[in-house]
Amino acid sequence: MASLTVGTLSAASGTANQINLALSADASGGTAPLTNALYRGTSDGFAASDATKIADNVSFPYVDTDFTSDQLSQAGQAYFYLCEYIDSKGKTIWTNQASATLQTTGGSMSTVTIAPNAAGISYSPENWNVTAGAAITANSGAYFNFGFAGTSLALNCTVGANPPYLAISVDWQPPQIVQAAATVTVAMPSRTSAWSQHTCEVVVLSGDITVNRWSTPPFTLTGIVLASGTVSAIAARYSKKILVFGDSLTEGFQTIAAVSSAANSVTNTDASLGWAYGLRAALGAEVGVIGFTGQGIAAAAPANNGS
DSSP, rough: OOOOOHHHHHHHEEEEEEEEEEESSSBBOOOSSEEEEEEEESSSSOOOTTEEEEEOOOOOOOOOOOOOOOTSSTOEEEEEEEEEEEEEEEEEEEEEOEEEEEOOTTTTTEEEEEEEOOOTOETTTOEEOOOOOEEEEETOOOEEEEESSOOOOEEEOOOOSSOOEEEETOOOOOOOOEESSSEEOOOOTTTTTOOEEEEEEEOOOOOOOOOTTTTSSSSSEEEEEESOOBBBBOSOOSSSEEEEETTTTTTTTTSSSSSSHHEEEEEHHOGGGGHHHHHHHHEEEEEEEEEETTTTOOOOOSOOOOO
């Protein structure tokens, strides 16, 4: 008897007030007949239970339209899905978790975009150029943080051909490591998703060492997207500020693995593991890391040693 298998579950925002679900391959194997149950939650890693079950014996593709008027009024709410398959012997298999953001009536979500120079956003010292239209950094180890309310968060960005990786921590939970893109949708931690107020800190972990980072900055923030409201300043972790200039060691070059190409210059570098960024906690100070791999001083040997 073949073991149970199931394809990949995916979710996508459909037209107004619906989310479309699909399976890359139907469940198979086990002992027939197979039954299933579909579950939906509002936080990443939600628990499947009777309270979160929304349907039995669904066929894919499946269109979820089972939303209350209160749910439809919550613009920007992300929904998470799991499907459990059970054979006649009681053996089970679960799909992966899939998620999508519900589009409200009219086909578009009501959101607000916060400018990079909003008063509630704090940036690491001396390694950002911040205006109303963009916050630009050329440096691995640069970071920013802010407070916000609501259940959704996204970052609008401008990146080059080889985008950097970001460490995004919401409510000081373990960071999500994601590669920057035009829009970065941030997952809300299941442990704190019910909080009315949240914090977020974003650290730029890497930058492409094969390009001129002055003319092609690795990361530009162009806006913070919220369901509603604005950002607010969070209490500074440290009152002191320090600035560190240096080279590859300063920006954490090759702290993950050896770099051999443009592509892995961003995947294999993590400034948060470098000594300079580590001074933030070690000295209790906000640190501005300005390091460039390959930078050094060359000097000819003296004609004699003075003897």
